[in-house]
Amino acid sequence: MRRKIPSTTALICFEAAARHESFTKAAQELALTQGAVCRQIGGLEDFLNVELFRRSRRGVKLTEAGLSYSRQVATQLDAVERDTLSVMRQQGANVIELAVVPTFGTQWLLPRLKDFQHRHPEVTVNLTNRTRPFLFADTPFDAAIYYGDADWSGTQSQRLMGENPLPVCSPALLGGESTLDARRIAGLPLLQQTTRPYAWRQWFNGQGLNIAGDMTGPRYELFSMLAQAAMHEMGVALIPPFLIQRELEEGRLVVANRHALSSSRAYYLMIPDRKVESASLRAFRDWLAEQAQAYIASRKGDAPS
Structure with missing residues (x-):
């Protein structure tokens, strides 16, 4: 018609x-x-x-x-x-259109991407923010990095790393203490992550506590927003340390409690079935897995990944 x-x-x-x-x-x-x-x-x-x-x-x-x-x-x-x-x-070029969850892309992937460019100068990687799964057939994306359980129809997955978030806050909220126990943290404003609505409940339950207000508090979609709110003394946030390395090193954020939230969910590279034979995507997948393993090995003394 x-x-x-x-x-x-x-x-x-x-x-x-x-x-x-x-x-x-x-x-x-x-x-x-x-x-x-x-x-x-x-x-x-x-x-x-x-x-x-x-x-x-x-x-x-x-x-x-x-x-x-x-x-x-x-x-x-x-x-x-x-x-x-x-x-x-893109005419005659090898281009990977990659959808990536925002804070992971800016804080972990981008600082390492120069190494991939050095090893594979013939491949260009374009990054676009996406926070939730989508249908590859309806988009121009060749692959995606997302956080979840790898249950994404029509794709093959490569596990990268877990999150293992820790409670972090501004040093001013510690009140002179080096750390706070879970009940002290429960008495502070709890900053919530929109896509992890049960994170604080799971964290408290992991320590045998049931806290009535564990799902209350301002909600933010991105970890970068949570980090900013925490730095401005608005409350305590559960954030994976690898997303706030600079803030922790500079003392703008501190770990309020060393108990990490453990989860079976993780960051995955998802490649649609129709793209798995792509040489450029295979090279990127192998490089990404290598970078993730190197990072995990470097943090062996921290929470498990």
């Missing part, structure tokens, strides 16, 4: 005219005559059976329908342009 889509030329003329609210300026931008722009927009209005501009001797002004449509068209044209440039850049 033929799609109900107007010509690209008409949409480009309309977007430029809507942005300038001027057929003349649109024509100048597009290197067309004003008459050509007028004809394209007139044809678009006929196609839609909707008036997009009000014409007067003073010029043109978008109608309400025209304003709404112009915003949608601009967004879609921008997307088409981005996709086109992406294809042009």
